[in-house]
Amino acid sequence: MTNLKNLNFKELENFVIEKGWQKFRAKQIAKWLYIKKVSSYDEMTDLSKEIRNTLKEETEFDSLELVTYQQSKLDGSIKFLWRLKDGNTIETVLIKEKDHWTLCVSTQVGCAVGCRFCYTTKDGLIRNLTTAEIVEQYINVQRFLGEGEENRISNIVYMGMGEPLANYENVKKSVQIFTHPDMCKLSHRKITISSSGILHQIKKMYEDREFPEVKLAVSLNASYQNQRQFLMPISQTNTLEDLLDLLKSIPLKPGWRITLEYVLIKDVNDSPEDAKRLVNLLKRDKHRFKVNLIPFNPFPGSLFQRPEEDRVYRFEKILWDNDIATFIRWSKGRDIDAACGQLRKKHLEEVNA
Numbered sequence: 001m002t003n004l005k006n007l008n009f010k011e012l013e014n015f016v017i018e019k020g021w022q023k024f025r026a027k028q029i030a031k032w033l034y035i036k037k038v039s040s041y042d043e044m045t046d047l048s049k050e051i052r053n054t055l056k057e058e059t060e061f062d063s064l065e066l067v068t069y070q071q072s073k074l075d076g077s078i079k080f081l082w083r084l085k086d087g088n089t090i091e092t093v094l095i096k097e098k099d100h101w102t103l104c105v106s107t108q109v110g111c112a113v114g115c116r117f118c119y120t121t122k123d124g125l126i127r128n129l130t131t132a133e134i135v136e137q138y139i140n141v142q143r144f145l146g147e148g149e150e151n152r153i154s155n156i157v158y159m160g161m162g163e164p165l166a167n168y169e170n171v172k173k174s175v176q177i178f179t180h181p182d183m184c185k186l187s188h189r190k191i192t193i194s195s196s197g198i199l200h201q202i203k204k205m206y207e208d209r210e211f212p213e214v215k216l217a218v219s220l221n222a223s224y225q226n227q228r229q230f231l232m233p234i235s236q237t238n239t240l241e242d243l244l245d246l247l248k249s250i251p252l253k254p255g256w257r258i259t260l261e262y263v264l265i266k267d268v269n270d271s272p273e274d275a276k277r278l279v280n281l282l283k284r285d286k287h288r289f290k291v292n293l294i295p296f297n298p299f300p301g302s303l304f305q306r307p308e309e310d311r312v313y314r315f316e317k318i319l320w321d322n323d324i325a326t327f328i329r330w331s332k333g334r335d336i337d338a339a340c341g342q343l344r345k346k347h348l349e350e351v352n353a
């Protein structure tokens, strides 16, 4: 059974027309789903009973069921665990920033990319999320928070479980729904897609006129090719050099920058020499990039360690001294199994125990 949240606006219009209803019904349905965020067809009071009954019979309303959530006592961020219809589980993290909420959404169950420092990829890729499963993470969490300006989720980052560009079509459609003026109406500037750096998919995204223009973050995680290849097997075919060449050539809107994420791992990629090499890689295009340093988040059985704070600050200082905008992203909710995939894993262990 289809879920209407799998359809972008054009497809929703076509659906409505095929049913023999008037075209403006699409706008009405979109308003209930994405602006009012109702939780059943019965609440769509300006649709006739007949239309509501057809929708109930022929479509599925929810694809996510809340299993549990945890709020961090340290920083107020909240982590949600959802069950999908096939029994798989995924996570979404709601991050409390100074003056707004940011939602970190998942795009796959697991991940095929195999980065050595990442918990999500431990069991490989299980499957892509549907568009509805991506969009409902936002709708359900916004409904959980309630109405009112202080509760509004303004920013979305595709940095949860999975590689967004390996689930290209569904991710694209979710961005269309998030930004469409008759749907979620979120600002393009406040949506960021994070990729491990699959070159042909990044190119495709920039050439695709149907892909709404949103911000790009790329997980660099290393200062030279061998190091990157060790941490991220994808770098064997998508080399550091080719990746940076591509990122330096893609067109950017005025004032927009590409974020480079760099997971700092103790004694692996956190030395002053690494910082200097990174400066060298970026120095000719420093205004095109900003760097987010993410101190490694250890998980049970992980091979690596988080660097001490002074090492993190030392690394940051070298970049700033060279005029490269750099921000440290201390993981939110370290007390609530913050590293992506951990709450899910813990739940699976409990279920299987």
Ligand code: SAH
Pocket (backbone or CB within 6 Å): 117, 118, 119, 158, 159, 160, 161, 162, 163, 164, 194, 195, 196, 217, 218, 219, 221, 261, 262, 263, 294, 295, 296, 297, 298, 339
């Ligand atoms: N697959 C995409 C988006 C999800 S991962 C990507 O790789 O960009 C989001 C970010 O979390 C990436 O920058 C990744 O490098 C980082 N990350 C993964 N595991 C981590 C860990 N254990 N500690 C800190 N950051 C981690």
Ligand code: SF4
Pocket (backbone or CB within 6 Å): 111, 112, 113, 114, 115, 118, 119, 120, 121, 160, 161, 162, 163, 195, 196, 219
């Ligand atoms: Fe996949 Fe991103 Fe984890 Fe790498 S860091 S395994 S790409 S989710």
